[in-house]
Amino acid sequence: MPPLFQQDRKPHLISLKWKAFWLFGAFFSGLFLFYIHFNHQNLKQSYAMQRASTQQHVQLALTGLVDLSQNNLLNLAQLIPALSGLRETLEQEDTDALHALFAPHWASLQLDSDIALALFANASGKTLASWHTLASQPLPLESIERAVAQVLDSELPRNFVDCRPECLLLSAVPVLSEGETRGALVMGRPLFTLVQDFQQIAQADIVLLAPPSGDDEAITVQHPALCPREVIGITGAARVLPLLKAFQTQQPKPLAPHRWQLSHQQQHYEIIVQPLIQLPSQGAICALIITDVGEALQHISRSFYRNILLGLGAFGLLQVLLFGLAHSSLSRLSRVAAVLPGLAEQRFGEVRDTLALTPHHWPDELDTLEHTTLTLTERLESLEQNIQQYTCSLAQKMQELSVERERYELAVAGANDGIWDWNLTTDRVFFSPRWQNILGYADVSHEDSPDHWLDCVHNEDLEKLQRDLQHHLEGATPWLENEHRLRHTDGAYRWVLCRAMAVRNASGYAYRLAGSISDITQRRRIEEQLSHDALHDLLTGLPNRNLFLDRLEQAIYRLQRNPGSGFAVLLLDLDNFKTINDGFGHHFGDQVLVEVANRLHSCLRTGDSLARLGGDEFSILLDEARTLEQAEPLVLRIRAAFTLPITVSGYEVFTSFSVGIVIGADHDIRPAELLRNADTAMYHAKAKSKGGLILFQESMHTSAMHRITLETALRYAIEREEFSLFYQPIVALESGQLTGFEALIRWQKANDQIVSPADFIPLAEETGLIIPLGRWIINEAIAKAAAWYHQQLEGRPLPININVSGRQIKDAGLLPELRKALQTHQLPPEWIKIELTESAVIDDPDHALAILEQIKDMGLGLCMDDFGTGYSSLSQLHTLPFDVVKIDGSFIRRMDKNIHDTGMINAIITMTHKLGKTVVAECVESWWQVEVLRKMHCQGGQGYVFSPPVNAAKADTLVQQGTSWKNPEGA
Numbered sequence: 022m023p024p025l026f027q028q029d030r031k032p033h034l035i036s037l038k039w040k041a042f043w044l045f046g047a048f049f050s051g052l053f054l055f056y057i058h059f060n061h062q063n064l065k066q067s068y069a070m071q072r073a074s075t076q077q078h079v080q081l082a083l084t085g086l087v088d089l090s091q092n093n094l095l096n097l098a099q100l101i102p103a104l105s106g107l108r109e110t111l112e113q114e115d116t117d118a119l120h121a122l123f124a125p126h127w128a129s130l131q132l133d134s135d136i137a138l139a140l141f142a143n144a145s146g147k148t149l150a151s152w153h154t155l156a157s158q159p160l161p162l163e164s165i166e167r168a169v170a171q172v173l174d175s176e177l178p179r180n181f182v183d184c185r186p187e188c189l190l191l192s193a194v195p196v197l198s199e200g201e202t203r204g205a206l207v208m209g210r211p212l213f214t215l216v217q218d219f220q221q222i223a224q225a226d227i228v229l230l231a232p233p234s235g236d237d238e239a240i241t242v243q244h245p246a247l248c249p250r251e252v253i254g255i256t257g258a259a260r261v262l263p264l265l266k267a268f269q270t271q272q273p274k275p276l277a278p279h280r281w282q283l284s285h286q287q288q289h290y291e292i293i294v295q296p297l298i299q300l301p302s303q304g305a306i307c308a309l310i311i312t313d314v315g316e317a318l319q320h321i322s323r324s325f326y327r328n329i330l331l332g333l334g335a336f337g338l339l340q341v342l343l344f345g346l347a348h349s350s351l352s353r354l355s356r357v358a359a360v361l362p363g364l365a366e367q368r369f370g371e372v373r374d375t376l377a378l379t380p381h382h383w384p385d386e387l388d389t390l391e392h393t394t395l396t397l398t399e400r401l402e403s404l405e406q407n408i409q410q411y412t413c414s415l416a417q418k419m420q421e422l423s424v425e426r427e428r429y430e431l432a433v434a435g436a437n438d439g440i441w442d443w444n445l446t447t448d449r450v451f452f453s454p455r456w457q458n459i460l461g462y463a464d465v466s467h468e469d470s471p472d473h474w475l476d477c478v479h480n481e482d483l484e485k486l487q488r489d490l491q492h493h494l495e496g497a498t499p500w501l502e503n504e505h506r507l508r509h510t511d512g513a514y515r516w517v518l519c520r521a522m523a524v525r526n527a528s529g530y531a532y533r534l535a536g537s538i539s540d541i542t543q544r545r546r547i548e549e550q551l552s553h554d555a556l557h558d559l560l561t562g563l564p565n566r567n568l569f570l571d572r573l574e575q576a577i578y579r580l581q582r583n584p585g586s587g588f589a590v591l592l593l594d595l596d597n598f599k600t601i602n603d604g605f606g607h608h609f610g611d612q613v614l615v616e617v618a619n620r621l622h623s624c625l626r627t628g629d630s631l632a633r634l635g636g637d638e639f640s641i642l643l644d645e646a647r648t649l650e651q652a653e654p655l656v657l658r659i660r661a662a663f664t665l666p667i668t669v670s671g672y673e674v675f676t677s678f679s680v681g682i683v684i685g686a687d688h689d690i691r692p693a694e695l696l697r698n699a700d701t702a703m704y705h706a707k708a709k710s711k712g713g714l715i716l717f718q719e720s721m722h723t724s725a726m727h728r729i730t731l732e733t734a735l736r737y738a739i740e741r742e743e744f745s746l747f748y749q750p751i752v753a754l755e756s757g758q759l760t761g762f763e764a765l766i767r768w769q770k771a772n773d774q775i776v777s778p779a780d781f782i783p784l785a786e787e788t789g790l791i792i793p794l795g796r797w798i799i800n801e802a803i804a805k806a807a808a809w810y811h812q813q814l815e816g817r818p819l820p821i822n823i824n825v826s827g828r829q830i831k832d833a834g835l836l837p838e839l840r841k842a843l844q845t846h847q848l849p850p851e852w853i854k855i856e857l858t859e860s861a862v863i864d865d866p867d868h869a870l871a872i873l874e875q876i877k878d879m880g881l882g883l884c885m886d887d888f889g890t891g892y893s894s895l896s897q898l899h900t901l902p903f904d905v906v907k908i909d910g911s912f913i914r915r916m917d918k919n920i921h922d923t924g925m926i927n928a929i930i931t932m933t934h935k936l937g938k939t940v941v942a943e944c945v946e947s948w949w950q951v952e953v954l955r956k957m958h959c960q961g962g963q964g965y966v967f968s969p970p971v972n973a974a975k976a977d978t979l980v981q982q983g984t985s986w987k988n989p990e991g992a
Contacts, residue, residue, distance in 0.1 A: 046336075049340070057328045057329060060328050061321070072291065076312075080310070082222055083215075083308055083310070084297070086215050087215065090190055090218070091180045094209075097130075097134055097136075097192075097208060098207075102196045106122050110122055114149060116150055119150045120150055127139065131154060137189065138154075138191070139151065139206070140153075140207040141205075142204055143203075146170050148166075149204070164185070164191075168207065169193055169207060172195050176197070183300075184231045187211065189210065193207045213253050213254030215229065215254065216256055220256045226311040228256075229254035230252060231253045232300065240265075242265055252265075265309075282314070290313055291312045359375070361394075364397070372398050373398060376391050376395055439459045439538045441456055441538070442533070445532050449471075450473075459517065475487075477507045478507060479505065479506035483505075485505070501520065501522065503518075505517065516540070516542045516545040517539060520536050520537055555567065556571075558632075560611055561633050563633045565632060566696075568632065569632035573590065573692035576644070586645065587647030588643060588645070588685040589642075589646035589647075589682055589684050591656070592702070593621070593640070593659070593703070594679050595617065598636075598676070601674055609670065614633075617639070617663075618631070621639055621641070621659060621662075623662065628645070629641060647685075652684075660677070679714075680714045681702030681705070682715070731776075732788055732790075734770065735781055738768060738770070743768060745973070746764050747766075748764055748821070750963060751763060751822070754960065755955060761822065764801075764805075765824075786827075786828055791828050795832075798824075799838055802823045803848055804846055806820070809977075809980050818849070819852070820882060822855075822856045823853060823854070824857075825861070826861055827862065827864060827869075830857070831865070836876070839879065839881070853882070855884065857869075857873075857886060858887045859885065870902075883905070884907055885901070885907065888909060889929060906938050906939070907943050908942045910944025914946070917949065917950070926942075926959075927957050930958060930959050934958065940961070941961035942954050944964050945967070946964050946965050946966050950966070951966060
């Protein structure tokens, strides 16, 4: 065994007696320093408390002086009108008499009350007379007139302060006579008079500071803690002004907010800044209170040094006394300490020789220590041999145990689980540090009883845990696995996964149960959050479509079991919500939806369910509603709730709902079908009138299915090109000659079924399919016109009119498509005319006008179709660049029945001619109509009297034969 100490280290040891000397010296030094510090702090605290009390007294006195001065001035102003004749003179507004009555009192007011200003105003606020001793001009008439106006208006006295041009305490009082206000009196006192009053009651100097007046000769104070201030009053100017200069130029020591310590000419002063009066727009009038604290600070300093001298003397005396008393005992103790390294190094003989016992007259603890050291030497010598025998075997076992322990600790640390071991025989449980840390017991002692564990289990989970424990201990399960909640020391619960296995004896009886717990709180929270998010809307927190369908399925099941019950499904869609999103942004729209959800929820009864299906669609499951009448009260409550505006970010918006209702039936129906039917009813309500309410009818579903089927077929028809163009001739009424065609689309399905344009054209407009369909029409019509052009039809154009919808006008590809088709087929533009209705341009007239002008620049003609049926026919006719106006067929059909329609047609033709445009009549069906129109000078017409729309082959025949039409009755 290697020696613990080496002989060559002995010279470096420090004697215990010196250590004791230094220890006691350090102790008494600390005690001495603590005494000095404590005494000094007490003295400073006493001084601080005394200064705080004095300062509070001075500040209260100063504030009281301000209040007292204002009250005295107000009382004096209220007494003056009582002088004989003043009220009557003021009422009569006799300025000379007012001067004569008040002048004798003015001198006494200056001497007795320091009054510097007096002013009388009549009942309308006009100044009648004034007296003042102010050094500067003019008077502060603006603030005085404002105060007089307020006093006359409220009939109440008012105090105020004004520093323009000089700082005055002012009081304005109403002058009353026989219950009516006859005028007002304003009296002012210089603010610097407060300095004289303060000097009489306080043992301190004071400086009154006001916002600067602009006087170059005024004394100004500038300090980082203050805005520029002008001195308006000071005590002992010769003594205080140098202090003010030092306060501005030096860096005073800050003691507290608005409080500094200043050293000047080996004197110490304390300066306090106290705001006195807040002016309306000029800042505040402040007071600098200056106190001489030099004598108090010198007293504290003298006491500090006196305490140091006394402490040093006591410290030296104690050190000498301690050294004399401890020298002998510490020498013997040092001898014992000197031999202890030899004992540790197994030099037992040297120890016995050094500690040869010497008898003493008065044995003490040191004798016992020397004897015990010798006895210990003998025992250690005998035990040394035994220790060496066990050292080798123990080292080997320790190495093996260390490897096993490291492996175990590594496995436990990697699993991050809390380990527990339950001795079923002693009914005690070992809990690992990680187990305790999971429940917050890392720094808290806790019991090793199993009841301590089970008491932490949540009441809802305890029964299952005990049942699983019992089953495993009885051998019914090979291992224990249970998820339960344990109460943390902070009162919250943690979810844990508990796994364990029992250790059994030869007879299968479990005598030990060991396992672990894993903290799965975060995993359970994620699972619960995912479950909630899957069934709820993230924005409003309402149930989503999935949860609503589940509740709807339960309502259907209840209705099937109890036919006497009932329910209704309401689907609500916000009207014009897209306008809100486009105008204010989607974040604003989201906040509107949250408020909408809250209001809808407040309208529900107990048992009703509200859900957000997506976007601006909400659905309500109304319990116990079997008829539309039973659902209407809820709709009325909802409409009433939305009569008030929704306020978001300072903006107010109004909104309404279109509502579709489905009443639950007892026959078998699926939840999705009910929701679909409610949606269908809602769209019918929105199409009929926004904010409407419609009950679902089966015919709505049939119509919707027809529309879906037709839309699907229309999409396939465009791909398969199942369409063809028919051409209806346009005839000159005067000559009967063919002047052009209007291209009309026809759809004949593969099964030879013909679909009316009235059915599929509006659908194509609504779905946007009119864009590809319109491009096909343009290419087909231009191709046909190009074929006639290249047949050299005597050089005269035979234009084809192509109908273009409002949706196509907004299509950016319309103009490029026209240019491309004309260029591809090498067709002059005058062979094509574009027809538009008024409704096609009314949504965005500026954009439509720009497109029409570009079409005109290309050389194409423009026709206004269905003229007379729009909202602004005359304005459109005047502003838009149309070449041809086509009178709507509804006017032509009623010509022989209504003379007013004939007059209207004549007016349209006359007005159109004056604008330099050509007129074409549509739906001409009789030669009588032809004759009447011709006499009205209508240039063209089209209709069945000439020819119905014909296919391309028949149109070619009409063109090649140069067909013309004549009235058979006139032949």
